[in-house]
Amino acid sequence: MKTYEQINKRIESGKAVVLTADEIMDYVDKKGLAAAAEEVDVVTTATFGPMCSSGCTLNFGHSKPKIRMSEAWVQDVLVYTGLAAVDVYLGATQLRHGDPANMYYPGEFRYGGAHVMEDLVAGKTLQLFALSYGTDCYPLREIRTYFTINDLNQAIMLNPRNCYQNYNVAVNDSDKAIYTYMGTLDPNRKNANYCSAGQLSPLLNDPFYETIGVGTRVWLAGAQGLVYAEGTQHAGGGERTPNGIPKGGAGTLALTADMKQMIPEFVRGVSLRGYGVSLAIGVGIPIPILNENVLKRTCIRDRDILAPVVDYSSDYPQNTGKVIDYVSYEQLRSGQIEIEGKTIAVGSLSSYYMALKIANLLADEIRRGEFTITRPVAYLAKDKRMKPLLIRGKPS
């Protein structure tokens, strides 16, 4: 048994024993659970992949004369201005003004909100264009100027939903190619796409949310940020395997961090053909090894984690809830899965390579005493279920 304070003392003195969630299973197999729980202070987890529910708040400071922006575009991408005078919210999936979307199907979606976020973190010069109706205190009616992240007072990433605990494997049972947020899916189940870091993924290493909660310090694209709330659609109450691993989406996290501290490599715009724009972001979360149970749960392996295979040509869009079958991440990573007697080629949207890099970067920061752990200020709900949106007639 260790406390958060004891682990932080060891981190601060540079003596913490830190392993990644990719290394810990073999280590525990070798040392035994009890001995390893005594010795290991932190296990680092990570993920890197498209997470659509991402965005950022920006504060531009005041021009002379002042403007109260009522409509604004950064790099021709519309930002939300229903906030104070020069505060805006830029959403990752917003398309650039004039993008033909799927008018010429499948659309290419080459540049959108996520690409603006990538360029912002990369230090590029961006264009701001804003309009206003003009007020006595904010008389300017129009502004066009150029800025970099260094010119902004704040650039705070604010992602309502990141780090899905587990995720679907998408296939296409129709007879024509479909273009989804899970990538391009060839007809007649020719290929399957998954999107999770599996055994390295944060919430799969803490399936009951015992250490990751609201207030947990996280590594968000290189910056030290935190979990500011449960993520949208957080639903930890779904079906689980006997070892406690959710058999579908389940938990999510809402994350925030200062974009001025981020590393460009881990903030990447994504163009999903025929679907739209998304942001691929890197997240690392340390799990403090408080006791044997917490350690045991970080020893989860790809072969023990099941993902539901869902038809994205019919069951997903029609919201039928039908699952064709379950496959393990070990099978998925082999490059082929077998469903109903047919062998299907597998691709991924989540990068294990990048997740591994993040888990190692975070482990190094903790070993150097630069990243300490935090006790959650509130825990995530374990029993919540996802509510559907009912289409109702107007109440009389």
Added chain:
Amino acid sequence: MSRTITKKLMLFFPKCECEKPIIYHLVKDHNLIVNIYRAKVTPEEEGYLVLDVTGTEKNIAQAMAFVKTFNVSINETGKGVVRDEDGCTHCGHCIPHCPPGALRIADKATREVVYNAADCIECLACIRVCPFGACASAF
């Protein structure tokens, strides 16, 4: 009889050479087997051609000397499909879409995606599916 080899080449045709039947002469006069992967040779414009040539080293050398007399540049290293190493995040979305396995996971532990240009058949599927725009065509 010298050994038969296969070479992958990318030819660049300047505007003035687009209307000459150069590949015909590679087959007819130099006894080469040609396998064209991708071509964009349009009259009044510049053109590119990516192909395999199979034949003896001597015949290939003579054929290349013949090709060069038309001001056609021969690129033995550059390929029609290029990957931006920094743009790739190694997600692996391209892998099931790459028929010859030119894009593949080299190391099961790190899951790094590698690209072997020599295996590429220039189908351009990777360009269509890469979410990060990491694959591009030279023409």
